[in-house]
Amino acid sequence: MGEGSGNQVQHAEAMLLMQDVLDIQSRALLDGDVSAMRATLSMPYRRVTFDIDLIVEKDTDLHIEVDAFANSLRNLGVNQLIRLSTDAEFINDHMIEGYYVTHALRNATQMVPSYLNRIVLQNFDGVWRAVEVASEFESRGWPINLMHFAAEGSVRKPKELNDQRRNVKNPLPVYQQFLDRLTDATRDQDFDAYMALCDLPYTCHGNALDTLMVTPEDVRPFFDLTVDMISGDKADTFERMAETAQFLGPNIMCGYHNSVFSKDGQEAIPAIKSRMILKHIGMGWKLKHVTNSIANETYPYGAPKPTDALPTHREIQERTKSWPTSL
Numbered sequence: 001m002g003e004g005s006g007n008q009v010q011h012a013e014a015m016l017l018m019q020d021v022l023d024i025q026s027r028a029l030l031d032g033d034v035s036a037m038r039a040t041l042s043m044p045y046r047r048v049t050f051d052i053d054l055i056v057e058k059d060t061d062l063h064i065e066v067d068a069f070a071n072s073l074r075n076l077g078v079n080q081l082i083r084l085s086t087d088a089e090f091i092n093d094h095m096i097e098g099y100y101v102t103h104a105l106r107n108a109t110q111m112v113p114s115y116l117n118r119i120v121l122q123n124f125d126g127v128w129r130a131v132e133v134a135s136e137f138e139s140r141g142w143p144i145n146l147m148h149f150a151a152e153g154s155v156r157k158p159k160e161l162n163d164q165r166r167n168v169k170n171p172l173p174v175y176q177q178f179l180d181r182l183t184d185a186t187r188d189q190d191f192d193a194y195m196a197l198c199d200l201p202y203t204c205h206g207n208a209l210d211t212l213m214v215t216p217e218d219v220r221p222f223f224d225l226t227v228d229m230i231s232g233d234k235a236d237t238f239e240r241m242a243e244t245a246q247f248l249g250p251n252i253m254c255g256y257h258n259s260v261f262s263k264d265g266q267e268a269i270p271a272i273k274s275r276m277i278l279k280h281i282g283m284g285w286k287l288k289h290v291t292n293s294i295a296n297e298t299y300p301y302g303a304p305k306p307t308d309a310l311p312t313h314r315e316i317q318e319r320t321k322s323w324p325t326s327l
Helices: 003-031 034-038 059-076 171-187 191-195 216-231 313-319
Strands: 041-048 053-056 080-092 095-106 115-124 127-135 198-205 210-213 237-249 252-263 272-281 284-292
Touching: 003 034, 003 059, 003 080, 003 095, 003 115, 003 127, 034 041, 034 059, 041 059, 041 237, 041 252, 053 059, 053 313, 059 095, 080 115, 127 237, 171 191, 171 216, 171 237, 171 252, 171 272, 171 284, 191 216, 198 216, 198 313, 210 216, 216 237, 284 313
Parallel strands: 041 127, 198 284
Antiparallel strands: 041 053, 080 095, 095 115, 115 127, 198 210, 237 252, 252 272, 272 284
């Protein structure tokens, strides 16, 4: 079999696998079946329209999303939700990117204009789940519902020549490597090396604190604080330990980790839970957003006050609607 035939077989397989997921999701959305929808998604997953770009991280948020969409279908009188694959390809052995068209019908009547979507699926232990969904309309906020439908733009994108998903099978080691480089710069008290890993402006968030880092001078107090913590009486060891990481686009990675400060082998302060959104720029990954489980209410602060709760990306977006928190 020639190379062209092999590509055709792969294309057909990708189309079938994607259509299977779409069919399950269509029925789940029409029925308002959160459990069935949850089985087709990897959390966190990225949800995009022309006016939102957010990460859905919690089952409670998914429940809100499915309920809102299902209710809008009922209010429109939709009794057929048909989503048909139009194109699909394997990005790598365990990821598929494709396009499909959504038709929301009452019998044979179109209740809203049909619209194009882009979806990325990933294979988790033999089960294909969505990690990214983009839809070609303006949703006028979140949760998404078709009562506010307004067609706009296109979700079709030219292929990224430097799509990191094609080169990296597992993003977790890449995320840990980035954390190690960031931590090493702090240990070495090398501010220039630290800043080389940041894409200004970037945003920094806590449980009650939102800070826009525009210049190196904005970042310096945080860097100096961390250097002081591990070189003084508070701690002598500092580690960032990755837990999970996920691609949410060709050059976007979302990761979760714990920052651990120790003194003489004992925990100096409770571990700080964190989420970082990294963007691949040029030859490497850079920090674009960071959220920490801290209760501090002002910046700069003298010492972090760890908490158990890490604010979600959606909660951050609600608090900072005019900020560059989109991915």
